[in-house]
Amino acid sequence: MAVAAVGTCEVPSSRMAITMACSMNMCQWPFPCKLTPLGGARSYAASVSEFVADALYAGMLLMCFHSSPLMQLILLIACLFIFLLCCYTTYKHFTRISVAGVRGPESSSWLLGNMPELFGGQVGEAEFKWQEIYGGVVRIKASFGEDRLLVTDPKALQYIYQTSGYRFHKQPERIELTRMIRYAQIIPHESPPESMLAGVEFYGQMETTTRDTEKLCFQALERPKPRPFLPLFFSYAAQIGAKWKDIIGATADQSAVLDVTGWASRATLDAIGEAAFDYRFGAMENADNIVGTAYSNVFMNTFGSPSDASLLALSLLQYLPRCIREFLVDHVPSQGLEHIRYTAQVTTTVARELVATKSAALLQGKGSRDIMSLLVKANASENEKTKLNEDELLSQMRTIIMAGHETTANSFSWAVLELARQPKIQSRLRSEIRSMERMVQARGSYEFTTTDIESMPYLLAVVKVCSSRFSIPVQLIQKIEIGSPPLPSRILQQLQAKRYRRCPPPLFRPLTLRSGEVITELPIPKGMKVIISIAAYNRNKAPPPPPTPPPHPTPPVFGHDAHIFKPERWLDGSMGKPEAPVGAYANLLTFAGGLRTCIGWRFAVLELQAFLIELVSNFEFSLTPEAMHIRREACIVMCPTVEGERGKGTQLPLRVSVASREYD
Numbered sequence: 067m068a069v070a071a072v073g074t075c076e077v078p079s080s081r082m083a084i085t086m087a088c089s090m091n092m093c094q095w096p097f098p099c100k101l102t103p104l105g106g107a108r109s110y111a112a113s114v115s116e117f118v119a120d121a122l123y124a125g126m127l128l129m130c131f132h133s134s135p136l137m138q139l140i141l142l143i144a145c146l147f148i149f150l151l152c153c154y155t156t157y158k159h160f161t162r163i164s165v166a167g168v169r170g171p172e173s174s175s176w177l178l179g180n181m182p183e184l185f186g187g188q189v190g191e192a193e194f195k196w197q198e199i200y201g202g203v204v205r206i207k208a209s210f211g212e213d214r215l216l217v218t219d220p221k222a223l224q225y226i227y228q229t230s231g232y233r234f235h236k237q238p239e240r241i242e243l244t245r246m247i248r249y250a251q252i253i254p255h256e257s258p259p260e261s262m263l264a265g266v267e268f269y270g271q272m273e274t275t276t277r278d279t280e281k282l283c284f285q286a287l288e289r290p291k292p293r294p295f296l297p298l299f300f301s302y303a304a305q306i307g308a309k310w311k312d313i314i315g316a317t318a319d320q321s322a323v324l325d326v327t328g329w330a331s332r333a334t335l336d337a338i339g340e341a342a343f344d345y346r347f348g349a350m351e352n353a354d355n356i357v358g359t360a361y362s363n364v365f366m367n368t369f370g371s372p373s374d375a376s377l378l379a380l381s382l383l384q385y386l387p388r389c390i391r392e393f394l395v396d397h398v399p400s401q402g403l404e405h406i407r408y409t410a411q412v413t414t415t416v417a418r419e420l421v422a423t424k425s426a427a428l429l430q431g432k433g434s435r436d437i438m439s440l441l442v443k444a445n446a447s448e449n450e451k452t453k454l455n456e457d458e459l460l461s462q463m464r465t466i467i468m469a470g471h472e473t474t475a476n477s478f479s480w481a482v483l484e485l486a487r488q489p490k491i492q493s494r495l496r497s498e499i500r501s502m503e504r505m506v507q508a509r510g511s512y513e514f515t516t517t518d519i520e521s522m523p524y525l526l527a528v529v530k531v532c533s534s535r536f537s538i539p540v541q542l543i544q545k546i547e548i549g550s551p552p553l554p555s556r557i558l559q560q561l562q563a564k565r566y567r568r569c570p571p572p573l574f575r576p577l578t579l580r581s582g583e584v585i586t587e588l589p590i591p592k593g594m595k596v597i598i599s600i601a602a603y604n605r606n607k608a609p610p611p612p613p614t615p616p617p618h619p620t621p622p623v624f625g626h627d628a629h630i631f632k633p634e635r636w637l638d639g640s641m642g643k644p645e646a647p648v649g650a651y652a653n654l655l656t657f658a659g660g661l662r663t664c665i666g667w668r669f670a671v672l673e674l675q676a677f678l679i680e681l682v683s684n685f686e687f688s689l690t691p692e693a694m695h696i697r698r699e700a701c702i703v704m705c706p707t708v709e710g711e712r713g714k715g716t717q718l719p720l721r722v723s724v725a726s727r728e729y730d
């Protein structure tokens with residue numbers, strides 16, 4: 067063994083032999099091998115033996131050269147100390163839960179790991195490939211040789227989102243970026259702990275508090291009666307339609323190339339403003355309005371096509387104390403960060419105006435029931451527990467605008483792109499919409515109700531497949547296992563009553579380790595960062611786990627043809643009842659799941675349905691030469707860009723013409 071050879075003149079050659087054996091994958095060390103920072107398949111054994119051998123060898127040489135007995139004693143103690151320290155770290159290494167045995171891609175860079183592949187390519191490119199080769203849990207490398215788990219296994223995701231949702235929080239470096247949108251003004255009021263993990267717990271607490279505020283927003287979004295959103299969505303879709311008809315009417319061939327994403331973005335900004343805050347941003351009337359302009363391309367500029375330097379900078383953030391992290395994110399001169407800071411400033415100004423107006427209305431007893439009015443009411447509450455401070459109010463507004471407008475706009479754009487690529491699906495959808503229109507008109511109305519929409523199976527299937535499974539707006543979510551969660555005592559009591567234990571997450575599909583061993587449960591160590599790939603889960607082909615005896619065989623996740631765009635999947639009964647349901651909507655992870663489910667998911671789905679009904683009924687979409695080269699740009703929200711024209715930002719140029727009603 068490496069350590070046994072220490073102390074003889076054979077040390078260097080024995081060490082070299084072990085290192086060579088390891089680098090040639092010949093290492094006979096009985097424990098799972100870990101990639102060392104320098105890359106290549108060198109084992110942990112080699113690294114430790116190399117370090118111990120170097121240290122002891124140097125110590126012994128020094129001892130030989132020093133004649134003073136005191137110096138020799140000190141060196142002996144130092145050598146002993148190093149030896150014991152190495153024994154301890156080796157013991158810890160092999161007794162703590164390790165993910166080193168999980169298979170994953172090699173990384174060519176110790177500095178950046180697999181991050182450039184994950185974030186530099188188009189959405190899903192890397193994850194689809196890794197999922198196909200390695201299965202539902204993949205070990206990938208982050209910067210400085212750090213292991214991360216990329217998870218797409220449904221049962222492991224159930225564990226992360228549902229069973230142990232409180233243990234998984236946002237990562238510090240990602241939180242910094244979220245803070246730009248949401249927390250910027252709240253943090254100075256708190257005095258959080260300094261350590262990295264404690265910092266995460268602090269944010270965890272903040273996340274828990276914020277989720278309480280979100281509940282309030284959720285109530286406002288989920289109440290269908292006081293603010294009926296459907297007519298509002300139809301009216302904004304109709305506004306787009308009217309503008310398009312004007313543009314098309316002025317062309318010689320009665321068709322025009324239009325940037326569908328740009329139009330959808332303006333309409334969804336106005337819709338969220340009116341629905342959530344009872345506020346008119348006026349983006350549809352004025353393309354140059356200040357809020358719309360501030361938000362335009364913000365995701366693309368801030369997160370799109372990250373350079374190696376920015377990936378490295380983002381990784382380094384996690385090792386810095388919180389105050390330095392914040393200072394850097396708030397002040398570093400970078401085009402992307404400056405854009406997002408500007409967006410936050412603009413929204414804060416509008417939010418302040420809004421708070422003043424709503425507070426005045428509340429004082430006069432004219433309080434409305436939109437989200438902002440509910441939040442302002444909570445702000446004015448006598449009850450210290452439910453009281454919100456003004457900063458939190460403003461941050462909620464920023465979050466809702468950011469989370470609730472670009473996501474839906476992009477979702478709609480991807481749906482329309484797929485329809486342009488698949489004219490048969492587009493006409494079948496149009497026929498269903500028009501036949502429902504006739505039924506609505508037959509009862510003397512012009513407005514679709516939610517019940518009408520619910521009885522349009524093809525539309526429901528298209529929304530599920532186009533904009534949720536196939537072209538997901540949010541690519542991935544990163545979480546960190548924080549160990550004991552900072553829970554409110556009420557929830558802790560509930561968990562204790564249920565004898566809450568920490569069990570390893572089970573796996574839907576058994577996982578083959580590097581050693582060839584097959585496991586059905588995978589322990590996730592404390593501090594481990596997991597990456598939940600929404601894109602890859604939504605196209606998970608995993609077959610049912612064996613054995614699946616009749617009469618109730620377990621259905622696969624999305625089947626062997628998961629990469630094929632096929633709305634019929636939801637109509638022919640092939641989806642079955644999922645064995646491990648994960649997300650809130652159609653067993654998809656598009657809107658996350660469990661404790662972290664998007665608060666606006668019903669709102670978003672309804673808005674998408676209304677936009678599709680109105681615009682597909684009236685217009686025909688076809689591909690342009692540029693639309694043949696659309697990139698699925700990975701910038702938190704998946705944005706469309708044109709290959710070779712990424713400098714122009716988000717765009718989806720499609721040919722739009724008025725759909726004929728001749729054969730109706």
Ligand code: HEM
Pocket residue numbers: 244280287338342465466469470471473474477539540543655656657658662663664665666667669670
């Ligand atoms: C197609 C549209 C949408 C998609 C795909 C989507 C997706 C998501 C996802 C995946 C998350 C979880 C993020 C995480 O765990 O870190 C989330 C959170 C959230 N969503 Fe949505 N969402 C959409 C529309 C909306 C709308 C319309 C609203 C508001 C009206 C909204 C408000 C929120 C909020 C407030 C959060 C929590 C943000 C946070 O914790 O930082 N979303 N959404």
